[in-house]
Every structure is written in C-alpha cells, then in structure tokens.
Amino acid sequence: FMENGMMKNFRLSNQCSAGNGTLLQSMAKQFGVPVEGFADIAFAAKQAPMFNYGCAVFLDTDRVNFQKEGYTKEELFAGISKVLPKNVWQYVVQAPNLAAFGDHFVLQGGTQYNQAALKAQVDYIKTHVPNARVDVHPHPGEAGAYGAAIEAKDVVARRGYATFSGMEEALQMTYTSKTDESTRCHFCSINCSRTFIDTKTPSSESVRYIAGFSCEEGTVESHEALKVLKDSRKDLQAQVPNLVKKESTQLFKSNFTLENFPSKETKVTEQQVKVTLGGWGPTLRKQVTRAFKLSSSEDKAYRRKLKVAIPKVLNIYSLAPFLRTYLEALEISPNNIIFSDFSNEDMYLEGAKYGSVDSCYPAKVAQSHVYALLYEKKFARKAFEFMWFPAVTELPGYVKHTMGQTSCPIISGTPKVVYSAFTKEKNLFAEKNIDYVEDPLNFDNKDLLKKQLFRTWSKKLRLTEDESNWAVEQAWKALDQNDTDIMAEGREILDNAVANNEVVILLLGRPYHSDPGMNHEVLDEFQSLGFKTLSMRAIPKDEAYLSQYFGEDVRQERVSSAYDIRDVWAENYSTNSAQKVWAAKFAARHPNVAVLDLSSFKCGHDAPTYSIIDKILGASRTPHLTLHDIDANKPGGSIKIRVKTFAYTLDQYKQTLHTQQIQSTHEGVLV
Known part of the structure; x- marks a missing residue:
C-alpha cells in the first residue's frame, strides 16, 4: 500500500506461497488442457459452483468434491475463476471496504492474460465499487520487470556507473540448478530445502546463487562461512545500535x-x-x-x-x-x-x-x-x-x-x-x-x-x-535512572541522524514488543540492513528538547504542552495506547524518523489508535510500516519481503532528505 509515494503497508499471504496464476495453471494441468485455453472453457459454462476462498489446498479439495457432485470441467473452471478476486481482496488484503482504495483500479500480473480471471476481477470490483474505472496494464505480466528496469536505471544514474556485463555476455550465460539432499541446509532445526544455481558467462568465473532459505544462515554452505557471517553480523550490530534489543x-x-x-x-x-x-x-x-x-x-x-x-x-x-x-x-x-x-x-x-x-x-x-x-x-x-x-x-x-x-x-x-x-x-x-x-x-x-x-x-x-x-x-x-540512560542513548542517535542525514526507525509498540519472541526479530532484520532503531522509551522527554518539535503547537494553543495528545485523541484512557499516539506525533515532527508500528493480533486497546496513527503519519509524509497481525506464528518469508521493501522506501526517503539538505544549503548561501 502506497501513500505519498512511499510504501506504508504490505499484504502477503502469511500461510501460502501459491499465487492465483499457479492455481489456474494447476487446474488446467489436472484436466489436461493448455492454460491458454482456460478462459474459453470457463466461458462455456452456464453455471458455476461456489468455491471457498483461501488456501490452495482447500480449493483443490473443493474441486474434488464438486467433481463428485457432477459438475463439469467448464463449470469448475468458471467457479475457480470467480473465487480468485475473493482470494485477493478478502483472504490476503482483508479489505472490508473496497471503495476506501478509491474508484480507479489498475490490474497487473500475468493472471490478467486469462480473460476468465480478468472478467471475474472486474465484476468483483464493480460490484463493490459501482462507479469504478478498471484498467489493465498493457503488459500485465511484465509490469514488475519494467519497474525493476526503471529502478536499475535510476540507481545507475545516481551512482554514476553500471555493473551490467552487456547483452552479449548475458545472452551467452549458462547455468545449472540443483536441489537435493546435498543442498539442504542443516544449520538449524528447520532444515530448509535449498536450490543451488551456478551461473557462468564467457568472461567470468562461475558464480553460485542460493535460493530457498528462510534465514541468512542458509546463504552459506560451510561452518567456516557461517562463522564469518556471524562475525560480520556482530560487527554490524556493534556499529548499528538497536535500542529495542538493548532495552530488552x-x-x-x-x-x-x-x-x-x-x-x-x-x-x-x-x-x-x-x-x-x-x-x-x-x-x-x-x-x-x-x-x-x-x-x-x-x-x-x-x-x-x-x-x-x-x-x-x-x-x-x-x-x-x-x-x-x-x-x-x-x-x-x-x-x-x-x-x-x-x-x-x-x-x-x-x-x-x-x-x-x-x-x-x-x-x-x-x-x-x-x-x-x-x-x-x-x-x-x-x-x-x-x-x-x-x-x-x-x-x-x-x-x-x-x-x-x-x-x-x-x-x-x-x-x-x-x-x-x-x-x-x-x-x-x-x-x-x-x-x-x-x-x-x-x-x-x-x-x-x-x-x-x-x-x-x-x-x-x-x-x-x-x-x-x-x-x-x-x-x-x-526506574527513573533506567529511563534516563536509555533516553540519553536515544538522544545521541537522533542527533547523529540529523547531523549525518540518516533515517532511524522508531518502534511503536507495547512494552512487551521489546521481547524478540513478540516482535519476531523484525528489528534485527532492519539492523542487519544498517538501520538504527529506537524504542518509544528512548525518545528524549525533556521540555527543552521537545520544544523544537512541539513548541509551535503549544504557542498556537493547539495543545497545552509537548505531552498533550488531546488534539488527536480525546479518549486517551489507556497508558500504552496513549504513548503510541504521542510517539507517532513525535515521529511526524522529526524528519529523520521513520516508524514501524507493531500490534499483536486481537489487541483491542490498540485498535482505536490504528486510524489515528495512520492519519498523523500520513499527514506528515512520515515513512511507516504497519504489522498489525503478529501472533505466535512467524511468517519469515513475508516479514523479509516487507522489511526489504520498506528498506527500499527508506533509502528513497533518505535520498529525498539529502536533496532537501542540498537545496537548503544553496538557499542559505544565496541569502
């Protein structure tokens, strides 16, 4: 989900990696028809069974049951097409009000080449948003690749040079892929089944890429390499403070x-x-x-x-x-x-x-x-x-x-x-x-x-x-000394961020989210990418420091003090929730602070603050990532995708800060 040109949220199925395209392809294969002919078969149906949206395994169970009941191939293809929009909007996105996204929808992804799936998607959107305009990307399957190419172009422009070896080399590249017991990772109890991909171009040595791991330990092959990896991580942690972890x-x-x-x-x-x-x-x-x-x-x-x-x-x-x-x-x-x-x-x-x-x-x-x-x-x-x-x-x-x-x-x-x-x-x-x-x-x-x-x-x-x-x-x-010590460290990190044009991440959460078992070590992921992290406890609370961020609000009598949140939330009876809202107000006023908003599943006291915090940070264009569904299950792959995507947003935001600093310096010189 984008806001002000920045990613603020991310929806990905926490339980299943099977996409809609995979589902359609699997269904076509089971009936022995090419996936290109899927839509023609589906459009021949006069009726369609109602599949339950959700996991691909359960959908296939429905398919077996419907076959036993006598539904034809055409009817099954039509039924599976009609359930795909529900899989997107109800199962993954969990959007009860589709109109909240506006009235202009652009569809991309290879699934849109399937006319039956496309019609089902358009019908679903127009049912929930009657005045909606629905466009299909002219090259839906390649839209993501276009985005990657544009990003690569921008990176090279900023960096000043490219590392691409050229089309001739790329076209002559060869590779081998191997997935068996010899590639399995044994560095932890998960025992990930990995794939080793060895690539070679005419002018380079063979390079190995490893895929299929759930943590960074799976990126290496030997205990010696693992030790080097852990040592480098320790060195990075020593250089990049994680006050949430330290506080815990x-x-x-x-x-x-x-x-x-x-x-x-x-x-x-x-x-x-x-x-x-x-x-x-x-x-x-x-x-x-x-x-x-x-x-x-x-x-x-x-x-x-x-x-x-x-x-x-x-x-x-x-x-x-x-x-x-x-x-x-x-x-x-x-x-x-x-x-x-x-x-x-x-x-x-x-x-x-x-x-x-x-x-x-x-x-x-x-x-x-x-x-x-x-x-x-x-x-x-x-x-x-x-x-x-x-x-x-x-x-x-x-x-x-x-x-x-x-x-x-x-x-x-x-x-x-x-x-x-x-x-x-x-x-x-x-x-x-x-x-x-x-x-x-x-x-x-x-x-x-x-x-x-x-x-x-x-x-x-x-x-x-x-x-x-x-x-x-x-x-x-x-207790006061502990808070004073952690705030002093927070002050140092914030001051250095301003001086060095850095972006630090502030965790909005309840006190127990300092527990790595509660936050699923998301902060460690950001730390490994070089981002310093703060807890709400680490925000300096002295009047002199806060006056530079809340002073104008006090002078305009919007609030009575820097610690007042009645301007955004009057029913502020819950201590931890009120502190989250106050911390969001601080982040909104500090240009070098981005926000990670954590909330546990079924948290009734956090729920009233979701829209408040979202509006505060949206109004100030503060980068923020929300994880409001964390529970006992740790969706490692989903978390890594969210973290890396948000890290990209933060890098873009940091570049914006750098540009603004240069412009401000030039204006100062002109004056």
Missing part, C-alpha cells in the same frame, strides 16, 4: 546503586491524623518525627536467603527495574531474583496447554513463562520460594491530560487467569512449595502503591512498613 536486556539487569540502608538513627517524618468527635469534629493533622523502624537481624538473614522468580512478560517490561530494585533494596541478593527467558515457539508450545485460547498471544504466552519457571531444569533447580506476577492495574506515564493511566484489562487479569490455570485440577505451585504472588499494583498513585506493596510482602518477607516504603523510593529512582 538492560531492563532486567541489576544496574542501580542502592543508597545506604537506613539505620536505627535514621529519622522518619510523617503526618499523624486524628479524627475527633467520632468523625463529626475537625480532623487534626500534625508532623511528627520518629526513628526508622527496622526488622530484626534474624528477619534480614531470612530475606537474604530467599529467591523470587518473575515471568518476563506483559507489563513487566515496563516495570522490571522497579520490581527488581524493590527486592534488592530489601536485601534480597540480585542473583536470587530470577527472570524467565525471552519468549520462543518451543516455550509457548510446552506451556500453552494449560490456559485460555481466547486471549491475545502476549497474554497466552504468559502461562508458558510460568510453566518454564516451574519445570525447566535451569529454573527449577534454583528452588525459589516466591513467584511474583503482579496484576498491574495502572501504569506510570508521561503523557499529560489523559483520562487515565489504565493498563489493558486482559493484561491486568492475566496473573489471576494463570493462577487459575495452574490450580484448576491440582495446585502446581503448592506441589513445589512456591507462593504465587499476584496482588494488584497501582503505579499511578505512589502512596497507594506503597500500601499495596507493604500489604503484599510484609509477612512474606518479614519487613517493616518503613523498610518497604524506603525500598519503594529506591525502586522509583532505579
């Missing part, structure tokens, strides 16, 4: 230096409240100073031996520095705070059998993390006493003037759902003597949060309220 690991490390633990000489100032006359009289308040209440040395020794496990899921990605530091401040050893691994397919399949099937994938995978902590050997042998999976109802946020700071209710309820799943038939936590802690926490009310944490942990950790409150203060400082 930094969040869970013990990085904060705690202040000295209070002693019995430490004083605490608090407000004493006294109600008079049974509540009918005035409420008396006064400030008092008293000694800090410490737990006994035996209680402290008890805490130092405890181990606490935390699943690395959902809102934990927002709050991990806080949770870890709270425990560390209470003298629980950093080594005794255990986080699960990043999400992966094996983990999900192993633990998914216990839980709900109706929630989103990020919520479903949470139970797999809990299962891994309970039963994976490396976690089970640590024999932790507590598993802490808090039900976070409100989140801390930087967007101002919102209707609330609420968390997604699915996410808030997941800890309780997980507990129910693991105790339905028998209590798996009790079997391992583990205390599962899922009490609610409100991070939008600091005083309430202190009370909640003390209520949760006072007896379990044998601590005083003063100790718990002090640990909360340390935890807030750790």
Whole structure:
C-alpha cells in the first residue's frame, strides 16, 4: 500500500506461497488442457459452483468434491475463476471496504492474460465499487520487470556507473540448478530445502546463487562461512545500535546503586491524623518525627536467603527495574531474583496447554513463562520460594491530560487467569512449595502503591512498613535512572541522524514488543540492513528538547504542552495506547524518523489508535510500516519481503532528505 509515494503497508499471504496464476495453471494441468485455453472453457459454462476462498489446498479439495457432485470441467473452471478476486481482496488484503482504495483500479500480473480471471476481477470490483474505472496494464505480466528496469536505471544514474556485463555476455550465460539432499541446509532445526544455481558467462568465473532459505544462515554452505557471517553480523550490530534489543536486556539487569540502608538513627517524618468527635469534629493533622523502624537481624538473614522468580512478560517490561530494585533494596541478593527467558515457539508450545485460547498471544504466552519457571531444569533447580506476577492495574506515564493511566484489562487479569490455570485440577505451585504472588499494583498513585506493596510482602518477607516504603523510593529512582540512560542513548542517535542525514526507525509498540519472541526479530532484520532503531522509551522527554518539535503547537494553543495528545485523541484512557499516539506525533515532527508500528493480533486497546496513527503519519509524509497481525506464528518469508521493501522506501526517503539538505544549503548561501 502506497501513500505519498512511499510504501506504508504490505499484504502477503502469511500461510501460502501459491499465487492465483499457479492455481489456474494447476487446474488446467489436472484436466489436461493448455492454460491458454482456460478462459474459453470457463466461458462455456452456464453455471458455476461456489468455491471457498483461501488456501490452495482447500480449493483443490473443493474441486474434488464438486467433481463428485457432477459438475463439469467448464463449470469448475468458471467457479475457480470467480473465487480468485475473493482470494485477493478478502483472504490476503482483508479489505472490508473496497471503495476506501478509491474508484480507479489498475490490474497487473500475468493472471490478467486469462480473460476468465480478468472478467471475474472486474465484476468483483464493480460490484463493490459501482462507479469504478478498471484498467489493465498493457503488459500485465511484465509490469514488475519494467519497474525493476526503471529502478536499475535510476540507481545507475545516481551512482554514476553500471555493473551490467552487456547483452552479449548475458545472452551467452549458462547455468545449472540443483536441489537435493546435498543442498539442504542443516544449520538449524528447520532444515530448509535449498536450490543451488551456478551461473557462468564467457568472461567470468562461475558464480553460485542460493535460493530457498528462510534465514541468512542458509546463504552459506560451510561452518567456516557461517562463522564469518556471524562475525560480520556482530560487527554490524556493534556499529548499528538497536535500542529495542538493548532495552530488552538492560531492563532486567541489576544496574542501580542502592543508597545506604537506613539505620536505627535514621529519622522518619510523617503526618499523624486524628479524627475527633467520632468523625463529626475537625480532623487534626500534625508532623511528627520518629526513628526508622527496622526488622530484626534474624528477619534480614531470612530475606537474604530467599529467591523470587518473575515471568518476563506483559507489563513487566515496563516495570522490571522497579520490581527488581524493590527486592534488592530489601536485601534480597540480585542473583536470587530470577527472570524467565525471552519468549520462543518451543516455550509457548510446552506451556500453552494449560490456559485460555481466547486471549491475545502476549497474554497466552504468559502461562508458558510460568510453566518454564516451574519445570525447566535451569529454573527449577534454583528452588525459589516466591513467584511474583503482579496484576498491574495502572501504569506510570508521561503523557499529560489523559483520562487515565489504565493498563489493558486482559493484561491486568492475566496473573489471576494463570493462577487459575495452574490450580484448576491440582495446585502446581503448592506441589513445589512456591507462593504465587499476584496482588494488584497501582503505579499511578505512589502512596497507594506503597500500601499495596507493604500489604503484599510484609509477612512474606518479614519487613517493616518503613523498610518497604524506603525500598519503594529506591525502586522509583532505579526506574527513573533506567529511563534516563536509555533516553540519553536515544538522544545521541537522533542527533547523529540529523547531523549525518540518516533515517532511524522508531518502534511503536507495547512494552512487551521489546521481547524478540513478540516482535519476531523484525528489528534485527532492519539492523542487519544498517538501520538504527529506537524504542518509544528512548525518545528524549525533556521540555527543552521537545520544544523544537512541539513548541509551535503549544504557542498556537493547539495543545497545552509537548505531552498533550488531546488534539488527536480525546479518549486517551489507556497508558500504552496513549504513548503510541504521542510517539507517532513525535515521529511526524522529526524528519529523520521513520516508524514501524507493531500490534499483536486481537489487541483491542490498540485498535482505536490504528486510524489515528495512520492519519498523523500520513499527514506528515512520515515513512511507516504497519504489522498489525503478529501472533505466535512467524511468517519469515513475508516479514523479509516487507522489511526489504520498506528498506527500499527508506533509502528513497533518505535520498529525498539529502536533496532537501542540498537545496537548503544553496538557499542559505544565496541569502
């Protein structure tokens, strides 16, 4: 999908690589007729069976069933032709409103040479858009090749030289193709069936091209070459920052230096409240100073031996520095705070059998993390006493003037759902003597949060309220320091992008999309192509920096501050969704920022923001790629095509920025 001359979205079947042309060719072959005669046979039909659109395998199943019912060859050809538009618009594009694309349609692709398929496509379009104008490319099968030729011409013009060896050499090129067990890739468990294509021209040595691999490991043939490939990738990663990936690991490390633990000489100032006359009289308040209440040395020794496990899921990605530091401040050893691994397919399949099937994938995978902590050997042998999976109802946020700071209710309820799943038939936590802690926490009310944490942990950790409150203060400082550090790195990347005319990619997503198992390592793909990536957390939040991008809006009173999104979204009650909208506003105002918008399948809180973000970025002509259907399945081929296509768009956009910079410089000289 193009907007402002740039690709913003991409639709490709995630399950099937069979195109419409392949389907028609296969049908013709099964009936022993040349594909060129397909349309004449289809047009001879007086009626047609109704095929179900979707997978080519299921379509062929329909064909077999219809044959058994007595449908003729002509009728089957007509029926398969009529289902092709549904395969395009309903199965792949998933467009409920065809008119949203306008009223002028241009058809290309070799399938348009088949008059039956072409008529079915035109009829379908005109049924849904009655006033539509439908044109067919004069050379539909070669349209893509023309585009490639035009692009090659433009590249040579920009570069100043060509590497093409000439038509004479090309016409004399020979090649051999080989696909067997000797070409199969064994560098991972997928074992891709590859094809080796060896080409040779009269003036060159033989060159081998490898096709059919699902990852870059399949591009090499030996372990030595694989090592070189991995080393070069590591070197590139060192030169090209991926703050999303860095954040996903930094969040869970013990990085904060705690202040000295209070002693019995430490004083605490608090407000004493006294109600008079049974509540009918005035409420008396006064400030008092008293000694800090410490737990006994035996209680402290008890805490130092405890181990606490935390699943690395959902809102934990927002709050991990806080949770870890709270425990560390209470003298629980950093080594005794255990986080699960990043999400992966094996983990999900192993633990998914216990839980709900109706929630989103990020919520479903949470139970797999809990299962891994309970039963994976490396976690089970640590024999932790507590598993802490808090039900976070409100989140801390930087967007101002919102209707609330609420968390997604699915996410808030997941800890309780997980507990129910693991105790339905028998209590798996009790079997391992583990205390599962899922009490609610409100991070939008600091005083309430202190009370909640003390209520949760006072007896379990044998601590005083003063100790718990002090640990909360340390935890807030750790969370702030983590954010400050990541924003400093983000500021450096953005400043360098401006200075060097670069384009960086900003990930719009929920906190758990930092998990490589949730984002399907899309950011790694962009990093391997040389693009630096930022998380929303890495956007600098200080007023001075933001004033250069939001200052005019504030002066024109469109917003009250740089952190206000009421001009584009008034019903901004969801913290993570509001932050996505705010980050989109920032990207729209920063010329060196492109956007990757991620959303998990069935995300109800993200859905209201889709059109808002799309309009914001469309109005500013900001390059953006949307992936709104990510789930447990990783469509590797589809992702690679989307990434490389978007990378091309970004290269074009970067060239535009370079041209604008030159023009601006010339204008400055003229002035």
